[in-house]
Amino acid sequence: MLLTILCSLLLLVNAQPHGRGLSVEPVEDCSLLPAYNEETRIAGPWTVHVDSCYNGTATDGKCTIEGFGSSSDVTRQRGDPVDLIKHGFITIVSSSENVKTQLRCNGTLNRIEAYVPAGPDAYEWQALGINHHPSTGRLVWGRDFEPVQAYRHYRRGQTVDGIFLGANKQTNWAVHSSGRDVSIEDFKPYWVMRLMIPETTFRKNEFHTLIRIDGS
Numbered sequence: 001m002l003l004t005i006l007c008s009l010l011l012l013v014n015a016q017p018h019g020r021g022l023s024v025e026p027v028e029d030c031s032l033l034p035a036y037n038e039e040t041r042i043a044g045p046w047t048v049h050v051d052s053c054y055n056g057t058a059t060d061g062k063c064t065i066e067g068f069g070s071s072s073d074v075t076r077q078r079g080d081p082v083d084l085i086k087h088g089f090i091t092i093v094s095s096s097e098n099v100k101t102q103l104r105c106n107g108t109l110n111r112i113e114a115y116v117p118a119g120p121d122a123y124e125w126q127a128l129g130i131n132h133h134p135s136t137g138r139l140v141w142g143r144d145f146e147p148v149q150a151y152r153h154y155r156r157g158q159t160v161d162g163i164f165l166g167a168n169k170q171t172n173w174a175v176h177s178s179g180r181d182v183s184i185e186d187f188k189p190y191w192v193m194r195l196m197i198p199e200t201t202f203r204k205n206e207f208h209t210l211i212r213i214d215g216s
Contacts, residue, residue, distance in 0.1 A: 087142025
């Protein structure tokens with residue numbers, strides 16, 4: 001019993017990439033993000049990737065997907081047009097060679113967007129946000145959501161390298177395998193990512209991670 005409690009406490013500590021003494025602050029302007037263009041007022045495009053990932057079931061705590069980048073998949077509901085894709089979510093690839101999905105920060109509209117499928121051989125930029133249903137917390141487009149934000153981390157007043165995605169000053173994510181599900185992008189398995197909020201808890205099959213903007 002004591003061993004079980006100690007292991008649970010260890011998982012809880014490592015589930016917090018922020019750690020003690022670490023605070024977060026939102027990056028309020030796209031001009032502060034990588035690859036910003038003053039003429040277009042757009043930062044990017046770039047991908048995002050798994051950073052500081054922790055695997056609670058591995059002896060060394062290492063994740064097999066550390067550094068893997070963003071992709072996407074779509075969701076369909078009854079009545080959706082066959083030739084249009086109206087909504088979906090951002091994922092993490094299962095191989096570093098798989099098709100990536102690009103993101104950007106649109107300074108004119110003050111939002112983070114993704115270049116995602118819109119229909120057969122069609123893509124478009126869509127606003128991204130967090131679907132705060134307690135069982136998901138996924139990074140989605142085409143649905144009701146709270147806008148996703150970019151954050152800097154500070155440890156004891158010192159800036160931590162990187163800029164990370166989150167919402168409401170939460171930047172901890174959980175990722176788990178899609179299992180048999182494959183992405184419409186390349187028909188490969190992927191990892192589902194969800195932002196950790198007060199209503200959610202980590203599951204045994206999930207890794208704990210941050211999601212970092214490439215180039216930051």
